[in-house]
Amino acid sequence: MSFSIFQSPEKIIYGEDTVNLTGREAVTFGNKVLVVTGKGSSKKTGALDKVLKSLKDSSLEYIVFDKVESDPSVNTVREGVKLAKQEGANLIVALGGGSALDAAKGISVMTGNKGDIVDYEKKTPEKEGMPIIAIPTTAGTGSEVTKFTIITDTERKIKMLIGGDTLIPKVAILDHKLTVMMPPAVTAATGMDALTHAIEAFISKKSQPTTDMYALSAIKIISANLAKAVLDGENLEARKNMLLGQMYAGLAFSNASVALVHSMSRPLGAYFKVPHGLANALLLPVVMEFNRAACAEKFVSIAKAMGEKTNHKSVRDASSLAVEAVNKLFFETGLPKTLKQVGVEKELIEKMAEDAMASGSTANNPRKPNVKELVGIYNKIYE
Numbered sequence: 001m002s003f004s005i006f007q008s009p010e011k012i013i014y015g016e017d018t019v020n021l022t023g024r025e026a027v028t029f030g031n032k033v034l035v036v037t038g039k040g041s042s043k044k045t046g047a048l049d050k051v052l053k054s055l056k057d058s059s060l061e062y063i064v065f066d067k068v069e070s071d072p073s074v075n076t077v078r079e080g081v082k083l084a085k086q087e088g089a090n091l092i093v094a095l096g097g098g099s100a101l102d103a104a105k106g107i108s109v110m111t112g113n114k115g116d117i118v119d120y121e122k123k124t125p126e127k128e129g130m131p132i133i134a135i136p137t138t139a140g141t142g143s144e145v146t147k148f149t150i151i152t153d154t155e156r157k158i159k160m161l162i163g164g165d166t167l168i169p170k171v172a173i174l175d176h177k178l179t180v181m182m183p184p185a186v187t188a189a190t191g192m193d194a195l196t197h198a199i200e201a202f203i204s205k206k207s208q209p210t211t212d213m214y215a216l217s218a219i220k221i222i223s224a225n226l227a228k229a230v231l232d233g234e235n236l237e238a239r240k241n242m243l244l245g246q247m248y249a250g251l252a253f254s255n256a257s258v259a260l261v262h263s264m265s266r267p268l269g270a271y272f273k274v275p276h277g278l279a280n281a282l283l284l285p286v287v288m289e290f291n292r293a294a295c296a297e298k299f300v301s302i303a304k305a306m307g308e309k310t311n312h313k314s315v316r317d318a319s320s321l322a323v324e325a326v327n328k329l330f331f332e333t334g335l336p337k338t339l340k341q342v343g344v345e346k347e348l349i350e351k352m353a354e355d356a357m358a359s360g361s362t363a364n365n366p367r368k369p370n371v372k373e374l375v376g377i378y379n380k381i382y383e
Helices: 018-026 041-045 047-057 074-087 098-112 117-121 184-203 209-231 236-255 260-272 276-305 315-333 346-358 360-364 371-380
Strands: 011-014 032-038 061-068 091-096 132-136 148-153 158-163 171-174
Touching (some): 011 236, 018 047, 018 091, 018 132, 018 171, 032 041, 032 047, 032 074, 032 098, 041 091, 047 091, 061 098, 074 148, 091 098, 098 148, 098 158, 148 260, 184 209, 184 236, 184 260, 209 236, 209 276, 209 315, 260 360, 276 315, 276 371, 346 371
Parallel strands (some): 011 171, 032 091, 091 132
Antiparallel strands (some): 148 158
């Protein structure tokens, strides 16, 4: 029997100043909130103040856990779980970029399940933990609507992909005004991250009609708005569209999957702390070039979604336009173009390739690679 399942948060709230609805939504799930956020950005931008005011206006108690670093570690999750249990919290509000939302999901898992967070690298959490209201302040990860989290085991230098239905936030609140303060480089990296999610979901072996619809919509919206948001951070229309596009991309890959770009980007973060979005941005054009012939018809659809003129062209030529379009967009972002620029050591390329081959995402890639080919891809963008 062949069938597909599509899942999303129970409620997605999208629009200007919707962050002020946090308290109204929170009272449905609990009365003592653990606010999970990063170490500084949400304070500087005023986003945290808005969330806390909304919780206070709804007569909710709260504790702020503001120790989440970039690429949250197992120790951060453990610390958050300890605080949640000590304070008797029964609801999480996750505020920030992908790292804050990922940490919140890890904390939630361990408030409902036994053992340690590292135990869930290989198994799916069975029970629900504290419910999550997710509020993104970047337009990239789509974590507010997905069933996945990535937690870094710093001892083993491994980024653990943990997934399951219980990780999907109950409510996602998308307020594009919270993304206005993102610097150009962060806007660029998170936007390319979202584009990667959409493209990989579309070409994944696990794609389905519903995810294809969201993926193509995301590709169209992101490709039309990313450069605008990078070059003019106060362009509210571009910010609004980017937040919508990355959410569509999140819905797509959460229900399909990601593929080889993500397999190859995780070792860059684990070994050299390359931010996830930047790692994906560096890899996306060259991995697309590697995959193109294996799913050329889908690449034609990607090219069309990005506004390329494919009429009267062969499938080969039209599909190549997708790679060219992504490469041009990548160059427009102003991000670093080589692995050497971001501190990657060439001596570890073979080890990273082996790690990428072992990743579950690789099995979903439309073209089956081998270690030698992955080494070649890394080398191609090394310098």
